[in-house]
Amino acid sequence: GTLGRRIQKGITEIQLIEDRKTVMYSIQAKIHSITGFTGHCDRKELENYVAKVSPKPERFIILHGEESKTTKFASYVYRATKRESLAPKNGSTIRLR
Structure with a gap:
């Protein structure tokens, strides 16, 4: 695998x-x-997931997609949740602690 x-x-x-x-x-x-959706879902399914996830995480890290789309989706997630939302560039490092 x-x-x-x-x-x-x-x-x-x-x-x-x-x-x-x-x-x-x-x-x-x-x-x-995370269960309940596929890694191949569309934006609307992702928006629904963000709206329903409970409890809300402290931050969202948006990965796997075209840079322009992950950046736009991270911006949407921040506006929808008021939680930190990142769309890191490929190869960048994020401290998780």
Whole structure:
């Protein structure tokens, strides 16, 4: 399966290649999976999800999509929830703590 699926299932280390070297990283995050919609839903389905999710998270991180669309959706989420909403550029780093 995918790396995401393996993380969901509880692996505690991942192996990545950096500068042509294999590096092991320990996963120290709490993993929560969201059920009830597909990763291929449209904007309206995402808007409905944001409206209904309870409790509302402290912040939303919008990933996976064209940069212009994720930025616009993050702006929508902020206006709809008054919660921090980010659409990071590919390759950027976000501190989760």
